[in-house]
Amino acid sequence: MTGTVVGQTVASAMHTFPKTCGPATTVAQARELFGRPKVHALLVVEGGLLRAVVERADLAGLAGDAPAVAAGGLAGRTVGPAADLRDTWDGMAREGRRRLAVVGDDGRLRGLLCLKRTGRGFCSDEGIRARERERAGLG
Template identity: 55%
Template sequence: MSTVGDAHLRTPKVHGPDVSVGAARLFFLDGHVHALLLVSAAGVLVAVVERDDLAGLPDGARAGSVGRLGGRVAAPGDDLEDTRRAMAARGQRRLAVVDSDGVLLGLLCLKRHGRGFCSAADVAARDADRATHRAG
């Protein structure tokens, strides 16, 4: 059995728990971004914010006030295929992966077609492509 721990990205972009809604909106300008991970100094996941959570909020508000963990996290030992099917059924592209103490371990990223997960190599290639387009 493959597990979530076998497939998650281990170095997701994270933000402190006090990030503003305005800063979160800037982060979400990248179409590949589906979840903002708010993490304490101790590495504990405080909240997962999705783009739609920010609707109607002033830029100066704290994004964490509308983030949540329920339905947005997985454990590394969870069955990968069961998790994939559940994410696809919900139209959900990202799940934070946390240990039993709530420490963020990574991010599970369902590909757009819903049949597999992004790898670190996929992310690196996309970042390199983006850098090439900016430089050109």
């Protein structure tokens, strides 16, 4: 994919049905979700609006009953769908970031830009659906 992203936007590579949680999600619940190896960020959404992106490190030292949304943030964790994919990818590599929430100008969550573990491309809707079918024994 590295040679094919020139002139493409983030929207062309984002995963369009990311898992989300609501603002009532507690730190304890967030820690449980982070127990899954593929979970790198929790997208806290309310009424379609992205309220926070929570990462594992955000939860350090917090009480389990605290709201996870208060621990997260948006700065440096979001990108617009029209952003240049190559520039965004380069920035993710520099910062060691594997996930960016894709958010429209209206604050609505549009998707998730999910850099593969190899760093050589992005998770696709098709690939994610295939993994889900495999886990369900339908693959």
